[in-house]
Amino acid sequence: MSNLLAHPGALLIAGAVGLIVLRGRVRTAVALIVPLVALYVAWQVPDGIAAQARFLDYEIAPFAGDKLSRLFAIIFAIMVFGGALFALNQTKALELPAAFLYGGSAIGVAFAGDLITVFVFWEIMAIGSTLVVWSAGGRSAYRASLRYLMIHLLGGVLLMAGIAGHVAEFGSIAFGSMTLDSPAHWLILAGFLINAGAPPLSAWLPDAYPEASWSGMVFLSAFTTKTAVYVLLRGFPGTELLLYIGLFMIFYGIVYALLENDMRRILAYSIVNQVGFMVAGVGIGTEMALNGSAAHAFTHIIYKALLLMSAGSVLLMTGKSKCTDLGGLFQSMPLTAACGIIGALSISSFPLTSGFVSKSMISQAAVDEHMLYIWILLAAASAGVFLHAGIKFPWFVFFQKDSGMRPPDPPLNMRLAMLLFSALCIVLGVFPGPLYELLPYEVRFVPYTGAHVVTQLQLLLFSGLAFFVMLNYLRRTPTITLDVDWVYRRLLPPLCAAAASGLSRLGETFSAAASALSSRLVAALHQHHGPEGVLARTWPTGSMALWVMVLLLAYLLFYYL
């Protein structure tokens, strides 16, 4: 029991309670100190089972550590700290406690030694994250949070059915590596993948996350999908299916991010894209690939949070989030712009940033396994990432046309949070050693070889070239203000534009069909199940009695046959 007190997740959840009760400076102190304590505690968790309990008929291990779980717990704790620092001036009182609950349960999953504990924290995480979305306030956030909750509870019940099936089949509750040889494991995988934002239910992520407040989305970007990566790393390493799912996610994210106009939705699609790299790494399944996925989750949490902090600062200071409404903000928000650019460089895996030292491991794993096509696809995707997140986000928000707005940089705590995460991005990029120390397997990989750096730089430069060549062309006619439609029509090849309109039309048709179908379904259900429906109205006694006779005859018939 005393061991449970040293559970960093439990600490954060206790901190959530404190944040609800406390006010003023004490609350600030709790918000900053508790995650740091949790970080320290997570670092100290020993290998092996630290706490045991009995639940149902099983010995469960709610608290067990190894290198992989420590890695995720550490980054989750760092994230809660950075997010809390960033969100200190958030006026929505519920958001920070909800985020602590959310982060604490994510750490709970990371330290879960058995599947039941995974499930329990999984559900708490769904509730915590829903509260984060919901706390933004307003009708559309409320509705989005309900849709979000429904999807996640669906994932939860799939997971629960799978876990029960696993127990029925193998008699063990321990959380170890599984293969797709039984329906139970398929169900577990489906439950995990829903949280990862995998197809066909990827849409929950860009639907719900941008509805959160400017600080809420910073938290949301970190935990749900990365916890899914963690459980996939532990439960399904080397499952080939994941490779294809990951590749699909990568390109889904890129295509939709390129079509998107809202800066935070761009970044939301980009989460799907980045998680796709990690899932693909799990699918490759070699030690190098698994290390790469774990490291990429670690670095991605930092730079994606940084990007969203930068976007959140813009949203807070201007109240706008559409690319078409923004632009030229670098003049008055230099720090936000600089930090956003560091995040953008990291997500594009620019050498000397954290993204480079982690993503190159996944590509290298594909090379080592002689997966040529996979490697080519990953390389092409890297270019795509550079386009949609590396250039598109900072360019349209901070440069581009001058929107005329001159908001100052955000308050001190938010600047500090961005500076902290920018520093982490660069430090990890320059000195990847400590990160590699934390990885589950021994790292035999040197990121900064001439070949790696040159390949990556070539890739980035060439993919950037298109953008910048067109840019120069635009600059020569200064009377033209850069309009987003114009960019789409001229900057991307016509083919891409055709694909874009086709895709969005397809998407509209689908969503129209889906909403028509669902309203018709509800109407049909209501017709039969509604208060006046045949299944719900009060029947005359005679017809009830008739039913009794019908049933009796049916039974007799069945018995005599």
Place this chain on the structure above:
Amino acid sequence: MIAPHFPVLQVVLPLLAAPIMVLLRSGRVAWVLATVVSWAALGIALSLLAQVADGSVVSYAIGSWPPPWGIEYRIDRVNAFLLVLVSLIASVVVVYSRASVAAEVPREQHYLFYTMYALCLAGLLGIAATGDGFNLFVFLEISSLSSYVLIALGRDRRALMASYQYLIMGTIGATFIVIGVGLLYLMTGTLNLADMASRLPQVTETRSVLAALAFLTVGISLKLALFPLHLWLPNAYAYAPSAVTAFLAATATKVSVYVLLRFYYSVFGESRVFSALPMGEILLVLSLGAMFIASTVAVFQHDLKRMFAYSSVAQIGYITLGVSLDSATGLTAGIVHLFNHALTKGALFLLLGSFALRLGAVKFENIGGIARVMPVTSFGIVLGGLSLIGIPGTVGFVSKWYLVLAAFDRGAWWLALLIVLSSLLALIYVWRFVEAAYFREPDETVAKLKEAPAEMLVPAWLMVGACIYFGLDTGLTVGGASQAAAELLRSGR
């Protein structure tokens, strides 16, 4: 000295208390008496459970006539478990009922209410305790007749109609049961259930026995409100006084499930019902129908009591689903859910009674924002609702877990999926409550309400607490249920 008579005392105490209440004609005295006998019954049931915990069977011959000639009361681990459940619920509800009944039932009828309450309790305990087929029917009638009266005491005038319909349907059910018992008596020449079981193998292939099974199945299905014979239940639960709804929802259908199990496993035997006949498949289909159709109907209800009544029909589906799987795990799941659902629904209907006390009719349109003025009640309903959904840490999760486990044991992973998916329907109707109570602005009537009195909140929260406690510590419930399941499976061999 008195301990050997416990099996019969259990039933006789409330049975004797009833006429005394009528004679004294005082609501207050009647309540005290009802409380005393309920708690005494609970004490006796607990001591009986302790006696049979080692697997022994307590047989009590009424009037010292040895079975099978005399009436035998026969307590094993199956019905001892049920006796504890029924008397526990009765003890909690009776404490609650004083304030609730005072508000919902005219003063001059109070003593009659408690008389009927005691009779109903005697009937339910009698059904559980007896080992005699005809005696079982008698107690079934005692409990049914008294529950018709209890339902008719509801302040809504539609309560009379609901009670009348329940009376007709319940009587048909009871008639079917007595026809079934009669046919078995015809074939075996005995009414003692254990004796009947030992003689049945000689006549098992006859059509009379099959007809007996059919009559019993339909009759008991009516009493336990198995889909599609549940039609009497929603109105009866919706219009009865709150305490009655809670008591009946938590006990009456559960006792009927016990009768079904007793006949299927102890009398006919598992192999005759499930292997030779397609009973498992039929029960499975009906259970799934209950789970999905009744839950969907519940989603669309306007009245909270009706909504939770339909939810009861759905939850009974989970119990019978466990039975239909015809395995030790399935049966354990069914029995554990019988217990767990009794706690959950008991808690929910007691809490709805607090709303009814302050509001009258408990409809969605008039509970907007009620969580602000009645936070304790509202939060209790949320916890009870979580248990209906099956969130870990509540009893609902425990039941669902074993059900899913049983489905996988049979290799029916699709069934496991259906079980967990159906819990999303429960989520929707529980969410409707949360949205109405927490996220809407209270209107003037609601804003003036006060929290329910402690004497109603404490019993209700005891049940809510039990929902959480037994969701974490499953030793007693799952242990008891698996022993009962083993006992039933053994007795059928």
